[in-house]
Amino acid sequence: MSVRNPLRLLDLAGMSLLRDEASTITALKDLPTELFPPVFMEAFYGRRSETLKAMVQAWPFVRLPLGGLMKMPHLGTLQAVLDGLDILLAQKDHPRRCRLRVLDLRNTSQDFWRMWSGYRVHGCSSSLMAQVAEDRSRAEQPRAPLEVFIELHLKERTLDGFLTYLIRWVEQRKASIHLCCKKLRILSFPMENIMKVLSMVQLDCIQEVQVNCTWHLSTLAVFAPLLGQMNKVQRLLLSNIHMSALGGQEQQHVVQITSQFLRLHHLRDLHLESHSFLEGCLDQMLRCLTNPLDNLAITHCLLSDSDLNHLSQCPNISQLKGLDLSGITLTYSSPELLPVLLEKVAATLQELYLEQCGIMDSHLETILPPLSCCSQLTFFSLRGNLISMAVMGKLLRHTSGLPRLSQELYPVPQESYSSQRILQPGRLAQCRAELFEILRVLGRPRIIWISSSPCLHCGDNTFSHPQPIVYR
Template sequence: MSLLRDEALAISALEYLPIELFPQLFMEAFYWSCRETLKAMVQAWPFVRLPLGGLMEMPHLGTLQAVLDGLDVLLSQKDQPRRCKLQVLDLRNTGQDFWRMWSGSSIQVSSSSLEEPVAKNRPRTHRTLAPLEVFIELHINGRIMDGFLAYLMRWVEERKASIHLCCKKLKIESMPRDNIMKILSMVQLDCVEEVRVNCTWRLSSLAVFAPLLGQMSNVQRLLLSHMDVSALEDQEEQYVVQITSQFLRLHCLQDLFLVSTFFLEGCLDQMLRCLTNPLDTLGITHCLLTNSDLTHLSQCLNISQLKGLNLSGVTLTYSSPELLPGLLEKVAATLQELYLDQCGIMDSQLEAILPALSHCFQLNFFSIRGNFLSMAVMDKMLQHTSALPSLCQELYPVPQESFSSLGILQLGRLAQCRAELLEILKDLGHPRTIWISSSPCPHCGEDTFNHPEPITYGSNTSA
């Protein structure tokens, strides 16, 4: 703190300050809110990246204003100051290793996490015409923006030609649609790699948002959740086409999650036809799917390499018996995680998928909680899955014999079923742990408790 007792002296010394002392001085100026020093240090920052977000546990408007004031001075200059190599302002919660390393903390830092003091392939004395990049993680919620985000957005909007606002992770939960569109108009959408949209939008609102999604050509992970289609809309079919057609532009998409997106009922094939490359993970949960939807899903070429499949909450009780086995056969060679919770699966349907399930040799996680299964079928299931070499996490429902005729869990019956399941594991003859859960309840769907109990057979263990 000695140098910062006199801010004017600290600022005048920056030209001669050794590079390795910059981070430590910046941290002290940050913690002591020496805004003029921060402003000056930005103009002389000798590293490619300034990971400011790594210092802020909570967004701090005063610090942001000081840093942006410093950037304004830089942007107004034709020639970049001799020492300044700054190209990226990072406001994400990253960069902690950088600050620890330069503060002298005894921490082992990988070479990939270090910030280089000299920009590669950039002139040392003159600013290139490439815009400065500002990285943020956008979480859009509430009716209005908080002060930190609002200030940043105004600053970016006034300097569009000089600033690229980059966002790797975008999360939209709630905000008037027009406000969302205005914010996204300032973001370099081709930088976005992960998108989560959890809004009760009507289909028409989602159709307006869809072209922006199409511009996110590098998105790898997409979640759409809780789209509101309770009210019928005149152009519903047209809106579905506008939405699904944007998937043609998502050439990097690997993981797709659709949660309570009821507009896909009966037209899932429209979206599947627009997938341009094989998916790694597909989650379609708590949605209504027709037999036609499930048929198209099992025939889709771009799911044949799935590592993760989640159909939890999709009612399969009345689906054609060959559809789910056909889907599992399609993905058996690569599937590692399978979720079939609360699908209304009964004994006959589970028996139908057992041959396909036993071919999923890469499977390491399997959950089928909240379904209606008897002890006899669970016995068969455990026998079929015992040959899967990678399977290490198994979550099963409480057997139906544990419930009364009114659907009430009987703890005495449950204890008896657990003892029988342990005997089945012993008969199969190799160490194994399975988890039996009455949550969610197959009768009412309620979460009765959150910690399923394991049944373990193996050395030095007991049930």
């Protein structure tokens, strides 16, 4: 009789230790390093508070990735770990064996527990390798305040019990604890609570910020000085910021917000979505960018000709890898602005989104020459625009020489609709056959997707999951 997945001697030893909590605590000073993670896991899932408290004080690794065990945060286990840290912090001389510098409460680092618990890990993940290198660097530095890493998703009206307890604990120990967060996401959270939480966080640790709140411009202006202190931010997403008519006070708010970009020296990805205040003010923000961007998304906003002109002249977009102008009506602008913009980014551009831009045949034809020069382009989406079969054929011919282009999303040709803008399956099948023939004549293996969704003008959503047109 065979036994599937038998327990290892290491597992049995850990389980044996935990039968007597007092003996476990006594044995910690002689416990082999490789036994610490599996014994800790057993104590964690068994909610053995005293054992957890003692193990924290003897933890032989630089990082304790507690968040990797906490699918659902349990306040009791967190309290036990923090109680252990309190005892550790109160000691003038740390135990010789303890190397703990970081308590990681993020839902990451499962590889650490798998590795030490005997599960097969097929190679080390890049994140684990980076973390090991980071921890090795920490271990070589003079002892500094303990770092506690969390992910902040502020999306409720009030703070939950877990975060409330942690914030209070950090507040009482600010001299010896640094609360760090690399990703900050704010969804419908009162500004008073935001200020309270962020007053406890090391703002210069934050690398990614997402604000997806229906805020008035004045509220964003209150938040802006905090954003300016996040000087390590690499990725910033702001959406749904609204304002009344642009008066003197509103103009002052715009200046307060855009001036903070001067402090974001590491910003690489900028995403601005559904902003009513950008029209006529985009140049103020662009002037405050201090370094070249890798990705820029300005979507579902109103932009004037002068905004697009300033965008095409901005020196910090000349190295863009990704450009998204979806939902920006480009048909009212001067016809040369979009081609000029594409010429500026043609050498580096890898992804281009022009969805729901009101683009029709005449507009598309003007961008075909610069588009055909985007030699690094891998992804192009033109969904939600009104394009004829004739111009789609020209588009396929102009892009056939792009060596890296592998994902192409195009709108259903106009000829596939009736005069009442109803999609006709028979006409669509004929258009697909004609497009396949164009691909065959061009002779290059290629996959294109034809979709009628989203379509800003006709609202049709009956063809959201199309089959690709494949030529191999």
